[in-house]
Every structure is written in structure tokens, then in C-alpha cells.
Amino acid sequence: MGEIEQLQQRIAVLERTLAEMKTHTALVEREAALQMSRAVELNARLSAILSICAALLISRGVETIVQLVVREAVHLFPGTSAAHLFLIDADQSTLVLRASNNPAVILTRPGEGLSGKAFLSPRAMLLVGPQVESALEDMSEEQIAALSASMEHWPPYSALLAPLRVEGQRFGSLVIYGGVNAHLYHPRDLPFIQALADLCAVAIDELNQRTRAAELERDLTLTQTLHAEAEARLNTAQAQLLQSAKLAAVGELSASVAHEINNPLYAARNSLYLVEQDLPEEAPERTFLAIAQQELGRIARIITRMRDFYRPAKAELAATNANSLLRETLELVQTHLRHSRINAAADLSNEIPLIIAHADQLRQVFLNIILNACDAMPDGGDLRVKTRLLQARSESPTTIAIDICDTGVGIPPEHRPHLFEPFYTTKANGTGLGLAISAHIVTQHGGRILVESERNQGTTFSILLPTTNE
Amino acid sequence: MPHRQIQICDDDPAAALITQRGLQALLGESYGVVIAPTPNAAWLACAHGDVELLIVDPGAGSGSASALVRAMHAFRPTTPVFVLTAYDTPGLRAKMRDLGVRYYVAKPIDFKDLLPLVTAALHIAPIANSFPIRMNAHCSH
Numbered sequence: 001m002g003e004i005e006q007l008q009q010r011i012a013v014l015e016r017t018l019a020e021m022k023t024h025t026a027l028v029e030r031e032a033a034l035q036m037s038r039a040v041e042l043n044a045r046l047s048a049i050l051s052i053c054a055a056l057l058i059s060r061g062v063e064t065i066v067q068l069v070v071r072e073a074v075h076l077f078p079g080t081s082a083a084h085l086f087l088i089d090a091d092q093s094t095l096v097l098r099a100s101n102n103p104a105v106i107l108t109r110p111g112e113g114l115s116g117k118a119f120l121s122p123r124a125m126l127l128v129g130p131q132v133e134s135a136l137e138d139m140s141e142e143q144i145a146a147l148s149a150s151m152e153h154w155p156p157y158s159a160l161l162a163p164l165r166v167e168g169q170r171f172g173s174l175v176i177y178g179g180v181n182a183h184l185y186h187p188r189d190l191p192f193i194q195a196l197a198d199l200c201a202v203a204i205d206e207l208n209q210r211t212r213a214a215e216l217e218r219d220l221t222l223t224q225t226l227h228a229e230a231e232a233r234l235n236t237a238q239a240q241l242l243q244s245a246k247l248a249a250v251g252e253l254s255a256s257v258a259h260e261i262n263n264p265l266y267a268a269r270n271s272l273y274l275v276e277q278d279l280p281e282e283a284p285e286r287t288f289l290a291i292a293q294q295e296l297g298r299i300a301r302i303i304t305r306m307r308d309f310y311r312p313a314k315a316e317l318a319a320t321n322a323n324s325l326l327r328e329t330l331e332l333v334q335t336h337l338r339h340s341r342i343n344a345a346a347d348l349s350n351e352i353p354l355i356i357a358h359a360d361q362l363r364q365v366f367l368n369i370i371l372n373a374c375d376a377m378p379d380g381g382d383l384r385v386k387t388r389l390l391q392a393r394s395e396s397p398t399t400i401a402i403d404i405c406d407t408g409v410g411i412p413p414e415h416r417p418h419l420f421e422p423f424y425t426t427k428a429n430g431t432g433l434g435l436a437i438s439a440h441i442v443t444q445h446g447g448r449i450l451v452e453s454e455r456n457q458g459t460t461f462s463i464l465l466p467t468t469n470e
Numbered sequence: 471m472p473h474r475q476i477q478i479c480d481d482d483p484a485a486a487l488i489t490q491r492g493l494q495a496l497l498g499e500s501y502g503v504v505i506a507p508t509p510n511a512a513w514l515a516c517a518h519g520d521v522e523l524l525i526v527d528p529g530a531g532s533g534s535a536s537a538l539v540r541a542m543h544a545f546r547p548t549t550p551v552f553v554l555t556a557y558d559t560p561g562l563r564a565k566m567r568d569l570g571v572r573y574y575v576a577k578p579i580d581f582k583d584l585l586p587l588v589t590a591a592l593h594i595a596p597i598a599n600s601f602p603i604r605m606n607a608h609c610s611h
Binding site: 255259260262263264265266267269270271273274277296300303397443444445446447448466 | 491527556563564578579580
């Protein structure tokens with residue numbers, strides 16, 4: 001009997017133990033099922049995140065990106081009543097609802113409402129119950145009306161919010177709302193909402209960078225084209241200047257020779273004339289004197305043609321605006337000035353009248369003196385171009401003064417007397433013709449060039465042109 | 471020697487001589503035509519003598535000749551200045567015009583064209599029986 005009782009007691013203990021084990025097993029099974037469910041859910045979310053990554057990589061527009069993110073947010077977080085993606089506008093003052101699972105028009109400011117708080121927040125947040133209501137308090141009635149209209153359940157009981165930011169730059173915010181008595185978001189959802197927001201921000205940032213890079217590339221191409229064109233124009237102008245200078249040097253030489261021959265020619269022709277006056281009408285020497293005079297006359301005509309070489313023909317002279325010529329010349333050299341770090345300023349008087357001049361030749365004079373000024377400022381500096389109208393007295397003829405000033409190294413005093421001599425140069429690659437031809441052209445226009453220079457202070461070339469030419 | 475003088479200032483001796491001979495032949499003994507080799511000498515003659523016309527070639531370096539012309543206008547404003555130059559350029563022409571020169575002629579010019587201009591500058595009637603008169607296109611006034 002005693003054994004039976006003992007056995008019964010043991011059986012009872014074993015049954016209790018078995019019952020406890022069953023209970024424990026049920027608990028473990030439930031826990032295993034829960035963990036399995038979470039693992040599946042996690043796996044699904046990771047798969048979804050990877051799919052979003054792949055989709056964002058090939059997205060080519062902001063609209064596509066934000067719509068995709070909102071759609072996937074609703075799938076990633078079951079029980080979501082509404083998903084809103086806001087982007088900040090260009091002046092960083094207004095958050096604009098760019099994508100929503102239900103159509104809505106909502107604008108907020110940074111710090112205002114859930115979207116505004118998410119925008120300023122350093123990381124994702126979970127708001128529940130009273131926290132949500134408190135966050136909505138600072139929104140206006142219109143904003144609340146628009147927000148509630150976009151949701152299936154109002155008021156939301158919980159919300160997940162995350163900033164869209166990349167390396168300190170903020171683009172907007174992502175807010176998802178849980179419905180009343182529906183799904184309650186959990187803190188373990190926070191990494192996912194932040195991951196989704198980060199993916200969205202990176203995709204938008206990359207798109208912006210791509211757009212900016214394309215714009216910069218277009219600008220660079222345009223700048224390179226403009227630079228090449230400007231350089232080509234400047235090279236052409238310099239080649240023309242050199243060609244003109246060579247021609248002018250020949251002309252200068254011809255004119256110089258012609259001038260030197262004029263005196264002996266004058267003496268020879270008129271000597272013959274005086275001899276002829278003393279001869280009788282019938283003198284046979286008159287025939288030879290006439291031949292000599294004819295031939296000397298021929299020489300005189302040849303000399304006149306030589307002297308007039310490179311002097312502008314009347315047909316090439318026209319009413320010319322010196323200000324326009326200066327503007328054109330500065331336009332021509334603007335790339336050169338920029339590369340030489342030279343700041344150019346023009347102070348052109350509206351009072352100066354048109355002058356009768358050879359525009360191309362005057363343009364060459366301006367170009368030559370401006371390029372010389374650039375050469376005088378190897379480390380950059382200031383170039384100032386000024387025009388003035390000069391008149392000593394009311395009845396005096398007027399003169400246009402064109403001042404071209406630089407802040408360069410200046411011209412040493414020993415060089416100044418020779419500045420306008422042909423072939424005189426201090427430059428390694430200079431021809432020594434630029435200023436000579438400039439002076440020649442200005443002289444041909446009845447004007448003159450003055451120079452003032454101070455060592456290491458700068459040089460001013462003043463071109464004086466009469467307003468009335470012969 | 472006649473007391474009325476025409477002063478020639480030309481640094482080219484042959485040109486100066488031929489101008490002097492030609493004018494002397496035209497004007498006879500009513501004027502003495504004299505040559506000064508330098509602008510300084512010409513100025514001394516004009517300042518102290520009875521010069522009725524100054525004929526000057528500013529030459530290649532026109533600085534001192536310009537000073538002579540300026541001095542004539544300042545101190546002998548009634549004496550006309552006649553520029554007869556082998557170095558004609560628009561620049562020189564403009565410069566002489568600015569200095570008040572009314573008679574400007576470029577060499578080489580024939581006497582038959584030059585002499586009427588000289589008589590005009592002297593404000594005397596053309597001397598028809600000496601040389602034929604024909605106005606010359608070189609005259610700038």
C-alpha cells in the first residue's frame with residue numbers, strides 16, 4: 001500500500017512536470033513562431049529595401065524617386081494610413097508635399113507639424129498617441145484639413161518620421177501615419193524608415209549632382225568654344241596688325257625716301273626752269289630742257305605715289321565713333337585680359353563727336369596700345385580707357401583725347417625718346433613696328449600721341465585726334 | 471641792297487639757293503631775298519631787319535622751325551609766314567595750321583606755280599611779265 005501511494009505520488013509529480021513542460025513547450029513554440037514571423041518580416045523588409053536600391057539606381061527623375069519611396073513605404077509598414085514625402089524648396093523656407101499615397105496639397109515650414117519636425121530632426125523618430133497630437137498642434141486649420149483629407153483614419157495614433165539628408169544637406173522629410181486602433185509602429189521600425197529616407201535622399205542628391213555636372217559640362221563646352229573663338233579673333237587681329245605694321249614700315253620708308261628726294265627734285269626742276277627763262281625762243285637746247293623737265297616731272301609723280309603709300313584713301317575715310325571702336329577693341333581682348341588677370345574699365349564720354357577717320361586703322365592703334373599695356377602688366381593690374389573732348393577756347397577747334405592707362409612697370413626714361421621709331425623694341429619677340437605704325441596712323445589723321453610714364457606706377461598713352469580733318 | 475626783305479629758312483642749301491634765285495629773278499631789286507641756314511639765324515634777321523615775308527621749310531625735325539613760326543606770330547604778327555616744305559604730311563599741315571600759318575606749299579613745286587602764291591602772300595599785284603601765273607593745288611589756305 002505504501003508502495004502504491006509512493007508510485008501515485010511520483011506519477012502526480014511526473015504529470016505536473018509534464019504539464020509544466022507542455023506549457024513551456026507551448027511558450028517556446030509561440031516564441032519561435034513570433035521570431036519566425038519577425039525573421040520573415042525582416043527578410044521581406046530587407047528584400048524590399050534592396051529592391052528599392054535597385055530601382056532608385058536607375059531612376060532618372062525626382063518625381064519617379066519620390067513616388068517609388070512612398071509606394072514602398074506603405075508596403076514596408078503594414079497598417080499605414082498615409083505616407084507623405086516632403087521636399088524643401090529652393091530658398092529652404094517651405095516644405096512641399098511631393099508624393100503621397102492619397103492626393104493632397106500640403107505646405108509646411110521647417111519645424112512645423114510632423115513633416116517640419118522630421119526635417120529638422122537628426123534621425124528617425126517614433127511618435128505615439130499624445131506625442132502625435134502635440135506635434136500637430138502648431139499646424140493651421142487649413143493644413144490639418146488637408147492632412148486629414150489625405151488619410152483613411154483621423155487622427156493618426158502613431159507616426160514614423162525621418163529626415164532626408166546627405167552629409168549635412170537637408171532635402172526634406174518622410175512621414176508615415178498609423179491608423180486608429182490599427183497597426184502600432186514599433187521602435188524596431190526606426191532603422192527601416194531611416195534607411196528608406198536615406199536611400200531617397202542619396203538618390204535625389206545623386207540626381208541633383210548629375211544635373212549639375214551636366215550643366216557644368218555644358219557651361220565648360222560653351223566657355224571653351226567662346227574662348228577658342230575669342231583667341232582666334234585676337235590672333236587674326238594680331239596677324240592683321242603685324243601685316244599692317246609691315247606694310248606701314250614699307251610706307252614709312254617710302255615716305256621718308258620721298259621726303260628726302262623732294263628738295264633735290266625741287267632744286268633740279270626749277271634750275272632747269274630758270275635756265276630756260278634765259279634762253280632765246282629758238283634755242284635748240286630748249287628741246288633737251290623740255291625732255292629733262294618732263295622726266296623730272298615723272299620722277300615727282302613717282303615720288304608722290306611713294307609718299308602716299310599707306311596714306312588712307314579718301315574713300316576709306318568715314319564718320320567714325322571712337323567710343324564704339326574702343327568698345328569693340330576691349331571686347332576683342334576681353335579673354336586675353338581675363339587670362340592676364342587685368343581689370344579693364346572704360347570711361348567713355350558721350351560728348352565726343354564722330355570723326356572722319358579710317359576705322360580699321362584707328363582700331364589697330366587702340367589694339368596695339370592695349371596689348372602693349374597688357375605686356376606691361378605681367379602680374380595683372382588695372383587698365384583704364386577714357387575719352388574726353390578738349391577745347392582750349394570756345395572758338396578753338398575741338399580735339400578728342402583717348403587715354404589708355406595701365407598700372408604696369410612703366411617705361412624707363414632712356415627708352416621714351418625712341419618709342420615711336422620703327423624697329424625699336426625692348427621685347428624679345430617684338431617687331432618694333434607697333435608704336436611706329438600707331439604714331440604714323442595717328443599723324444595721318446592729323447593727330448598725335450602723348451606718353452606719360454612712371455616707373456612701377458604705370459603708363460598713359462593719350463591719342464589726340466582733331467574733330468575736323470582736312 | 472633794298473630795305474625790304476624776304477627771308478628764306480631752309481636747311482637744304484641747294485633748295486634754299488634755287489628759291490632765292492627764282493624769287494630774286496621775279497621780284498627784281500624791289501626786294502632783297504636772303505637765306506638763313508638755321509631757324510635761329512632767320513629769327514635774328516626777322517627780329518632786327520625789315521622782313522616782309524618769311525619762307526620756311528620745317529624739315530624733318532620741325533621743332534626749332536615750329537618755334538620760329540610761333541615767335542613770328544607772337545612778336546612779328548604782321549609778317550606773313552610761308553611754309554615751303556619737302557616734308558609734307560597731314561600731321562605737319564595740321565600743326566602749321568594750328569600755329570596760324572596761312573600759306574603752305576609742298577615741294578617739289580614749279581616756280582610758275584609758286585611765284586603767284588608768294589606775290590599773294592606779299593599782298594602785291596601779280597607780276598605778269600615775269601612768270602606765267604597758275605594757282606597750285608598744293609596751296610592749303
